Amino acid sequence: MIGRLRGTLVSKQAPWILLEVGGVGYELEVPMSTYYDLPAAGEAVTLVTHYAVREDAVALYGFATEAERRLFRDVQKVSGIGAKIALAVLSGSSVGEFTRMLQTGDVAALVKIPGIGKKTAERMIVELRERSQSLPLPASGSGAMPVDAIGEASIALQQLGYKPAEISRMVKDAKPTDSAEDIIRAALKSALRS
Known part of the structure; x- marks a missing residue:
């Protein structure tokens, strides 16, 4: 239906914004991840959108990416x-x-x-x-958001080609005090043993 809107940001009051496109004002609900990246009112903005029709309402959601x-x-x-x-x-x-x-x-x-x-x-x-x-x-x-050592190790293991289910098993014994390098080393050793 409506996949993308480009226009002037009229107002923003979390989580709602009003976007004017060709003289029509579209009210969109946006997540905070998009809201924080919006320019000041009066500036141009482009959002990808999701149009939802339910029994009791019609809603338009906007996203930065x-x-x-x-x-x-x-x-x-x-x-x-x-x-x-x-x-x-x-x-x-x-x-x-x-x-x-x-x-x-x-x-x-x-x-x-x-x-x-x-x-x-x-x-x-x-x-x-x-x-x-x-x-x-x-x-x-x-x-971006900080990633803990287990998360960092998981990302590295994914980049090495391991599947998420394998990674979960490989890092399950990791302690919060372990470094990402220690977790990766232990995970690779356990993978070699199995």
């Missing part, structure tokens, strides 16, 4: 999850950080996102792990 929109759509494919939780996911973590949580099976980090309990987090990991492999992971040292 295609990866954010894709994650928003993918998260809603998990049974029991709607737009509200999908927006919370994007407001609580970057696409890369959320991808890391899925691929490393980090239930503890997922339950910190509002609206996600332990069972929902586990269901998200099972249902989204495969799909998330094509989403970007956080770049080490990129200024």
